[in-house]
Amino acid sequence: MLVDSHCHLDFPDFAEDLDGIVSRARAAGIGRMVTISTRVRKLNQLLGIAERYDDVYCSVGTHPHNADEEDGISPEELIGLTGHPKVVALGEAGLDYFYDNGAPEAQARGFRAHIAAARATGLPLVIHTREADEDCGRILEEEAAKGSFRAVLHCYTGGRELALKAVSLGLYIGFTGILTFKKSETLRALAAELPSDRILVETDSPYLAPGKFRGKRNEPAYVVEVAKVLAETRGVSLEEISRQTTENFFRLFSKVKS
Known part of the structure; x- marks a missing residue:
């Protein structure tokens, strides 16, 4: 079994084909999906989708692109929304300096609020970080000093230093179809180096289709292609990567039924 630890089933790209998306994922051996x-x-x-399918779960949070729109949401409000059995994580929240969406100050406030909620609930935080390695690493260290929390740096494309810092703090690293791109040699080298108990696979669909499907709409079934390249990169079998990443997923997303 494989798990797609990060997809966006509520996006308009999937609206007319949701049953087909989930059916194809199941047929490909994807046992759980987190939207x-x-x-x-x-x-x-999101809850409407998660309640519709036994194997689909969801998170609650504010993407850094929407930090201005939802500025001021408190840890207490986030905590209050995690009581539903299908809400298994916080986020995605974090920092994105690549696009000029969301003031950096609002992004940082939101990031810290989500970390506080993750710390209080024990649920994992899904972290989005892009072109913000220094600030992300600083916030992670400052917040970890206040008390431990669980998290994954999803769709990782950052530098080696931030990844190793995150792992040293007990966090996880998620890889998408970007790992399969021809120009991702540096990312593959990092994926080969990380501890086996700290890696996850995901699609971030409908975006970032793996190389085999480049230019097409991505979907959870294609996480198999990410796993294949991760296995090749690490010099192990697809079966071993499937076992390890799925085991890692259930350890991190411990609210999900195994």
């Missing part, structure tokens, strides 16, 4: 929140205010839409 990730980008706006707290749209949680009900």
Whole structure:
């Protein structure tokens, strides 16, 4: 079994084909899918999808692109929204300096609020970080000093230093179809180096289709292609990568039924 630890089933790209998306994932051996929140205010839409399928779960959080729109959401409000049995994580939250969406100050406030909620609930935080390694690493260290929390740096494309810092703090690293791109040699070298108990696979679908499907809409079934390249990169079998990443997933996303 494999798990897609990060997809966006509520996005319009999937609206007309949701049953097909889930059916193809199941046929490909994807045992669990987590559809990730980008706006707290749209949680009900995510819950509608998660409640429709036994093997689909969701998170609650504010993407850094929407930090201005949802600035001021407190840890207490986030905590209060995690009581539903299908809400298994916080986020995605974090820092994104690649696009000029969301003031950096609002992103940082949101990031810290989500970390506080993750610390209080014991649920993992799904972290989005892009072109913000220094600030992300600093916030992670400052917040870890206040008390431990669980998290994954999803769709990792950052530098080696941030990845190793995250792992040293007990966090996980998630890899997407970017790992399969021809120009991702540096990322593959990092993926080969990381501890086996700290790696996850994901699609971030409908975006970032693996090389085999480049240019097409991505979907959870394609996480198999990410796992294949991760296995090749680490010099192990697909079966071993499937076992290890799935074991890692259930350890991190411990609210998900195994």
